[in-house]
Amino acid sequence: MARAFVFPGQGSQDVGMGKALADAFPSARAVFEEVDDALGEKLSALIWEGPKETLTLTENAQPALMAVSMAVVRALEAERGVSLGKTVSFVAGHSLGEYSALAAAGAFSLGDAARLLRLRGRAMQKAVPVGLGGMAALLGVGVDVAEKVAAEAAQGDVCDVANDNEPTQVVLSGHKTAIDRVAEIGKAHGVRRAVPLPVSAPFHCALMQPAADAMAEALASVKVNTPVVPVVANVLAAPLSDPEEIKKRLIEQVTQRVRWRECVAAMSALGVTDFYEIGAGKVLAGLVKRTAPTANAVSIGLPTDIDAALAALTS
Known part of the structure; x- marks a missing residue:
């Protein structure tokens, strides 16, 4: 039996997400504070209070979803003694979720992940005029x-x-x-x-090349560590651990397809039987079940989810 943590992408955001985590766990609250500091604004207030149309803007939704995912990870680690490196064999994320996966595995600092996703969201929005x-x-x-x-x-x-x-x-x-x-x-x-x-924009197609160029410039100056477990990259549907290749694939990811079905299939072929969706919503758990029907797929986004999954994660 092997496990994977998978991290949701845009579309899973909702006003109020992560608030119960922040109220229940000091480590989770600290994640939101650190993201606020990294961005120089109270993104946490927008996440918890809305308005929804502002939260849904790409430049806000991307770092917000990462923050909620990392709040779950930190709560599992700090409050419940779950070590990601000892608990899972792989991490993977859907589009922006790949940044969450990399942050969870220690490849990015939390602050760098937040700043990169803010820039990524803005660059993707600017790449194509609205309506085209x-x-x-x-x-x-x-x-x-x-x-x-x-x-x-x-x-x-x-x-x-x-x-x-x-x-x-x-x-x-x-x-x-x-x-x-x-x-x-x-x-x-x-x-x-x-x-x-x-x-608001046509993501993951050739029209996103200006955004890919912006990410290439941004990633060139960011330190990427070797992740504690391999990340299954969107554009390869295969595990990666080399920091320079991780950067390269993140740049390609902006214009290329998210091969999520193949990512799930690849992890299944490598022995993963249990997938844990870490963060907001339950979209990925559904996609996993439709791709790998015999797999176990569990969503963890609330304090009660953490406690319900704890026995399985620590066995």
Whole structure:
């Protein structure tokens, strides 16, 4: 039996997340204080009090979700004696969650992770003028079909696979004109539904190159340590531990697809039977179960979740 900690991406945010952790555990509260200090503002007040539309802005949601995930990790470590290095074999995260995973494994300091994600969120938002990009989730088909739909919908525009989430859910990203063609083209390929996503920019596609350039510059001056356990990288769907390669793959991640289905499958093939989603929401636990039906998938985001999972984590 092996375990993995997995960390959620954008979309899992909600006003009030992490407040119960901060109230229950001094170590969790300290995480939010450290993130506030790193950013020079009270992000914690926005996380706990809203408004939701401001929290949902990419530049806020990314460091906020990382903060909640790290509050769970610190509470497990400091309050409940769980050692990440001894408890799990791998960490992985969905898009921005990869930064949370790396921070949890000691590759990034908490302050650096917060500053990088603030910059990443702003750079991704600025890369494409509002209204020119879009994203859509294809339901009922896998990545092979999604690639065909994307190719037909492009017609000279950018239309890329952004997220390969699970065997029947793939997200496309690119110019809004191309994304608008996806639903009709998808019908001929067996797509059950094509759902436009309420996002402010077309993430994980070629249009994000300016943001990738910004991250390359930022990561060049940040110290990356060897993680205490390997991180399964989004763009490789394979474990990494080398600091320089971690930086390289994080830069590529901005424009390339999140290979989440393959990440889960790779961890399963490497013996992982128990996946713990660390942070806000329960999205990843659902994706894990649809990719690896025999796996155990548990979400830990509240003090009660920590205590419920403790026996399994320390056995």
